[in-house]
Amino acid sequence: MDPHLLRTFTVVARLRSFSAAAAELGYTQSAVSQHIAALEADLGVRLLDRRPVAPTAAGIRLLGYAEPILLRLAAARADLTRLAAPRPGPLRVGATPLVVAAAARLAEGGRDGALTLHVTTRADLPRRVATDELDLGLRDGFAAPNDPLPGADLGPIRVEVQGVEPVVVALPRTHPLAARRALGLADLALARWVDAPEVAAPLTQLRAVTGADGFRAAVRYLGADVAGLLAVVAAGHGLAVLPAGVVRAHADLVGVALAEPRLVHRVELLRPAPADGPPGGSGG
Incomplete structure (x- = not known):
């Protein structure tokens, strides 16, 4: 399986367009079509529907292998380049x-x-x-x-x-549960939550570790500003699971320990x- 063909396939599948993939890769559209046809011939399966462009069931399965393979190859190249000539600069x-x-x-x-x-x-x-x-x-x-x-x-x-430090459920000081010594995470599945996947524990992870349906976002916080997230929680828009030290430093928040499941930051x-x-x- 030629990695060049595999890379072309992943770009076409991501962009859902042969012409857009050609522009990103610096190829002609004809070359992209030839790459996809060659990969399909090699594997003996159709990987992409053409109108509209979308991965087939086999294509979706291949994407699960392709992206880690290409990343490993890029990592190997970078590692050998680093050995040959250490990079100067900042x-x-x-x-x-x-x-x-x-x-x-x-x-x-x-x-x-x-x-x-x-x-x-x-x-x-x-x-x-x-x-x-x-x-x-x-x-x-x-x-x-x-x-x-x-x-x-x-x-x-x-x-x-x-x-490694403990995690807590962050709540406003006026929240009815703020005086509790500990909380079970599954018991909070139906509470209002702030989903801040780059700052707090992602809600997808909370659902996975508890096995509980729920943990739906009242607010989606897609930023990277920690102070902004804390302000959203302090204003009562939803709960978040955060490191204990982060919550302790905010005057308007209380951090209640997690009784179960055990999680750490x-x-x-x-x-x-x-x-x-x-x-x-x-x-x-």
Whole structure:
């Protein structure tokens, strides 16, 4: 399976257009059509319907394999390039919104004191470290006490745990549950919630860990500003699961401990594996 053909297929499937894929890839539309036809001939299945352009059932199945394969190849290329010629210039550090300040401290004394700090998403940060878009990445997330965060299994990445702290349900001080010592998360499934997937625990994760239907968003908060999210919760628009220290620092909020399920806020440093080490990542 030719990775060039596979890449063309993923772009066409994402854009739902041969002409748009040709423009993005820098090919002619005829070349894109030939790539797709060659891949379909190689696999013996039709991958894309043409009118309108959309992946078939086989195409959808292939996408599940294609994107991780292409990412692994890009990570391998970046790793070998890094070994051959270390990149000069400012230290490039990525961070998810809750740990930007910690990332800035971590990068002190970088290359000649120069630093480029990128605020990025939890899902995208491992990819950007693996493909050499970033030299270091600091990310946060929510997990069971002994579990690593998902998504760093891209080969040449080393994972180092930087911190673990309890999580709480953030509520306004005037909320009827604010005086409780602890709360079961499943009991709050029908409460009003703020869905802030890049700052708080995502509601999809809360549904998964409790097995409870519910956790519907009263407010969708798609920003990366932590102070903005805290203001939304303090104003009574919905609850959020956050690190205890973040909530403790806000005068108008109360953090109530989670009785069950057990979750922690985890912070991990991602960096390329050393040149003399194996190409696999290691957890801590």
